[in-house]
Amino acid sequence: MAGAPRLALALALPCLALAQTSPSMTSNSTSNSTAPSGGGGLSVAGEVALTVVLGGLGAFGLVGLLLFLALRLREKRRTEGSYRPSREEQAGARAPPPAPLRLPPEERLI
Structure with missing residues (x-):
């Protein structure tokens, strides 16, 4: 069980690193004025990477389930x-008691 937190941390760190992109990476110096500027969005x-990690976790969870x-x-x-x-x-306790067994016919000598 001690390996589960390590695995979760190993999978979460790349997602956090990719989610925290700097504004210089998201803004383009030759961008159009009509395009909205993404202040803190994710890059492609x-x-x-986020989709792959979450998809892998979902598949792993489904296989585990x-x-x-x-x-x-x-x-x-x-x-x-x-x-x-x-x-x-x-x-059997609810059923009526069985009929008593009859004795077999008596055997007689010839």
């Missing part, structure tokens, strides 16, 4: 079968 490379569900289902199938004797005992 930053958006791509599917693995967890598969293991849970496997364990449940192992510990719980379809035969339930307690259910039959409860059903």
Whole structure:
């Protein structure tokens, strides 16, 4: 479990570094006056990196969830079968008692 915070930190640091772009990188000296100036937006490379990291985390989470569900289902199938004797005992208690057995016919010598 100690590796999980390190992994999260390793994945988050590139995103933070790309998100904090300087204004000199986002502004262009030959830009048109009609184009809006982005004061703190992400660059295209930053958006791509953020998308890749978040997509990877989402895929990793989905695979983890599917693995967890598969293991849970496997364990449940192992510990719980379809035969339930307690259910039959409860059903037998509600049923009327069976008819008494008759004695077999007496055997006679010839």
